[in-house]
Amino acid sequence: MTHDLLVARAQGRFLATRMLASVGAALAISLAMGAVANASSGLVGRLAQVPAAAPLARALGVAQPTITPAVVTRELRWVGRDIDGDGAADFANPTGKAPRTFDAYGSGAFGASRDGGVRHHEGVDYAAEAGQPVTAPMSGYVTKIGYAYAGDSDLQFVEITNPALGYEARVFYIDASVEVGDAVALGAPIGKAHTLQHKYPGGMTDHVHLEVAETGKRLDATELIVARLVEVPETTAD
Numbered sequence: 001m002t003h004d005l006l007v008a009r010a011q012g013r014f015l016a017t018r019m020l021a022s023v024g025a026a027l028a029i030s031l032a033m034g035a036v037a038n039a040s041s042g043l044v045g046r047l048a049q050v051p052a053a054a055p056l057a058r059a060l061g062v063a064q065p066t067i068t069p070a071v072v073t074r075e076l077r078w079v080g081r082d083i084d085g086d087g088a089a090d091f092a093n094p095t096g097k098a099p100r101t102f103d104a105y106g107s108g109a110f111g112a113s114r115d116g117g118v119r120h121h122e123g124v125d126y127a128a129e130a131g132q133p134v135t136a137p138m139s140g141y142v143t144k145i146g147y148a149y150a151g152d153s154d155l156q157f158v159e160i161t162n163p164a165l166g167y168e169a170r171v172f173y174i175d176a177s178v179e180v181g182d183a184v185a186l187g188a189p190i191g192k193a194h195t196l197q198h199k200y201p202g203g204m205t206d207h208v209h210l211e212v213a214e215t216g217k218r219l220d221a222t223e224l225i226v227a228r229l230v231e232v233p234e235t236t237a238d
């Protein structure tokens with residue numbers, strides 16, 4: 001290879017580098033011009049919101065919008081399982097409150113011991129305020145309204161059957177506002193919570209007792225109605 005050729009090659013590389021640099025400069029200029037044209041909502045407006053691009057926006061002398069993070073609060077939501085796979089929940093919390101934990105009368109959890117272990121709790125007790133609305137934990141037909149305890153007409157239960165799902169739900173200790181034969185939608189009012197303080201004085205948490213059964217087999221409702229913390233954008237009242 002001759003000396004001249006080497007020099008020519010070196011110059012060629014140099015030129016190529018220079019050209020690339022000019023392309024870069026032209027790009028920067030066109031970015032800057034675009035920035036002026038679209039200062040508020042255009043490219044730089046968007047660039048300024050991207051942390052990595054913020055120095056560029058500063059260098060171009062564009063005022064950067066103040067990014068105020070949206071105020072997000074967390075709420076506990078009760079989310080029902082989707083049994084039939086149609087994308088919608090098939091169950092709902094009948095009181096909107098958490099299951100009763102331990103109190104003077106024991107635990108409100110499914111399977112909790114009763115009568116010294118002779119039997120087990122066959123439902124889940126959802127805490128309630130006496131008189132509060134109670135809603136359908138499942139859609140279906142009201143197939144029965146009965147008494148929780150023989151001879152005590154104060155404490156009723158409402159049975160809802162959903163033949164399509166193959167599930168039955170019984171909601172105890174409510175003053176029913178529905179009648180046998182009514183169709184009820186998931187979450188629709190079915191009555192009001194009745195106080196338990198007369199039946200169980202001295203430390204019972206008022207609640208509704210929910211029994212859910214699939215073709216006769218009782219299930220733990222807390223596996224069908226699950227608590228989830230969801231982020232909710234705060235709405236400002238104005």
Ligand SMILES: [Zn+2]
Nearest residue numbers: 123124125209
């Ligand atoms: Zn119970």
